[in-house]
Amino acid sequence: MGLGSKQQNLLRMLPGVDRMLEAARAEAFFAAVPQILLTESLREVIASLREEILSEEATVGSDDLNIKTLLDRIREHVKQRLSPKLKRVINGTGVVVHTNLGRSLLSEMAVKNLVAIGSRYSNLEFDLSKGIRGSRYAAVEEILCEISGGEAAMVVNNNAGAVLLCLETLASGKKVIVSRGELVEIGGSFRIPDVMAKSGAILKEVGTTNRTHRHDYEGAIENETGLLLKVHQSNYSMVGFTASVSLSELVELGRTYHIPVMEDLGSGTFIDLSKYGLMKEPTVQESVAAGADAVTFSGDKLLGGPQAGIIIGKKELLDRIKKNPLTRALRIDKLTLAALESTLSLYRDKDSAVASIPTLKMITTSLKDITKRARSLQRELKKLGSPRLRVILMDLSSRVGGGALPMLNLPSKCLGIRIEGMSANVLERFMREKTELPVIGRIEADLFILDPRTIQDEEIPIIKNAFSDLFQRT
Numbered sequence: 001m002g003l004g005s006k007q008q009n010l011l012r013m014l015p016g017v018d019r020m021l022e023a024a025r026a027e028a029f030f031a032a033v034p035q036i037l038l039t040e041s042l043r044e045v046i047a048s049l050r051e052e053i054l055s056e057e058a059t060v061g062s063d064d065l066n067i068k069t070l071l072d073r074i075r076e077h078v079k080q081r082l083s084p085k086l087k088r089v090i091n092g093t094g095v096v097v098h099t100n101l102g103r104s105l106l107s108e109m110a111v112k113n114l115v116a117i118g119s120r121y122s123n124l125e126f127d128l129s130k131g132i133r134g135s136r137y138a139a140v141e142e143i144l145c146e147i148s149g150g151e152a153a154m155v156v157n158n159n160a161g162a163v164l165l166c167l168e169t170l171a172s173g174k175k176v177i178v179s180r181g182e183l184v185e186i187g188g189s190f191r192i193p194d195v196m197a198k199s200g201a202i203l204k205e206v207g208t209t210n211r212t213h214r215h216d217y218e219g220a221i222e223n224e225t226g227l228l229l230k231v232h233q234s235n236y237s238m239v240g241f242t243a244s245v246s247l248s249e250l251v252e253l254g255r256t257y258h259i260p261v262m263e264d265l266g267s268g269t270f271i272d273l274s275k276y277g278l279m280k281e282p283t284v285q286e287s288v289a290a291g292a293d294a295v296t297f298s299g300d301k302l303l304g305g306p307q308a309g310i311i312i313g314k315k316e317l318l319d320r321i322k323k324n325p326l327t328r329a330l331r332i333d334k335l336t337l338a339a340l341e342s343t344l345s346l347y348r349d350k351d352s353a354v355a356s357i358p359t360l361k362m363i364t365t366s367l368k369d370i371t372k373r374a375r376s377l378q379r380e381l382k383k384l385g386s387p388r389l390r391v392i393l394m395d396l397s398s399r400v401g402g403g404a405l406p407m408l409n410l411p412s413k414c415l416g417i418r419i420e421g422m423s424a425n426v427l428e429r430f431m432r433e434k435t436e437l438p439v440i441g442r443i444e445a446d447l448f449i450l451d452p453r454t455i456q457d458e459e460i461p462i463i464k465n466a467f468s469d470l471f472q473r474t
């Protein structure tokens with residue numbers, strides 16, 4: 001298809017980079033912008049205009065191409081480039097441990113400690129009583145053992161790292177027996193068989209997809225067997241005709257044949273969530289009590305702390321793990337350590353942990369409180385007085401996320417929002433991309449849905465502003 005004469009005219013009107021550079025130099029704003037950034041921005045704006053002109057539904061007119069309008073556009077582009085890429089967002093998805101939105105929010109105490117330790121010197125690796133080099137992990141090992149009942153503990157960068165480190169230490173060059181039903185893939189390319197391969201351990205699958213029995217494990221044990229591994233199914237669930245071997249049974253088997261047993265708990269929680277009306281998740285204490293030699297789990301899933309991979313288990317084994325050179329490559333930094341120690345200390349009192357650790361608080365928020373927040377947000381939006389706005393309250397559900405409790409629907413009261421003359425897709429995109437603070441929601445039944453479970457009270461005015469902005473600009 002040839003170019004129409006209108007398109008050709010518009011293309012001819014597009015100024016070159018040199019000409020724009022000269023025009024930009026006359027403005028104080030651009031004088032302060034680094035040369036490379038300015039030239040790149042000019043090129044990108046001109047290229048995107050060219051593309052727009054050439055596209056089927058060209059919306060560019062000659063008015064868009066005068067120098068003043070172009071400079072405005074470039075100024076916006078430069079501002080965009082200079083603004084931080086990692087920014088706060090409002091999570092209206094109702095997924096509490098949302099991996100793409102940063103998983104857990106740190107408690108107030110953890111944040112305070114993180115700032116205190118991060119902005120000053122600390123005894124990170126210094127033993128204050130002896131005046132000599134100390135262990136980086138001393139700050140959290142004791143409390144991890146205290147809460148879990150384990151003999152020893154260790155923390156690395158994340159749970160994927162913890163699993164890799166344990167496998168490498170315990171079973172490099174040896175066979176690791178795992179049930180077929182537990183060869184899971186977690187989002188973001190963590191797959192048990194792949195991690196296993198990287199660790200140098202050899203995967204020995206047993207059982208079938210839906211059923212694995214004790215005799216399957218037992219029949220697979222041979223001289224080169226280095227480990228029996230149990231993996232939490234995490235983000236999926238098996239129903240129907242299923243069978244699996246409990247951790248205690250595996251431990252018994254391991255003892256008989258002198259083979260260590262490890263469990264990757266995935267999310268990992270110190271709190272029996274069934275006490276709060278939720279489904280039962282295995283707790284870390286239960287796995288430790290069952291006698292696993294090593295238990296691994298994440299710091300930022302149900303635990304509600306910073307990103308970390310926690311390993312709890314037998315002292316003899318943890319000593320070997322601590323000496324593994326991989327540990328150095330996977331080590332956590334002082335900010336993580338500070339936030340983790342504070343988070344863990346909250347678990348000394350379980351009820352206060354649920355009240356002060358945001359992840360647990362959001363998961364256990366009552367439907368009554370969520371409804372209250374939903375009504376309050378609905379009221380605030382209506383106060384904007386736009387005749388285009390329709391907001392209804394809907395009975396939908398939230399999710400825990402982070403590969404925990406995949407079958408659990410947490411009952412919630414959500415806002416279903418429609419703006420007259422605007423599709424739900426356009427509304428969703430505006431809220432995500434065009435507002436000062438992105439408001440992330442989801443689309444259902446052609447409505448933009450906001451779930452108050454993951455929205456904090458002080459975020460209501462921010463959402464209101466985003467809508468006010470929308471009514472002014474569209």
Ligand SMILES: *Cc1c(COP(=O)(O)O)cnc(C)c1O
Pocket residue numbers: 158159160161163186190231232233234235264265266267297298299308309402403
């Ligand atoms: C989430 C998860 C992991 C990975 O943990 P990260 O902390 O994200 O590295 C590993 N195993 C299981 C079963 C998980 O659920």
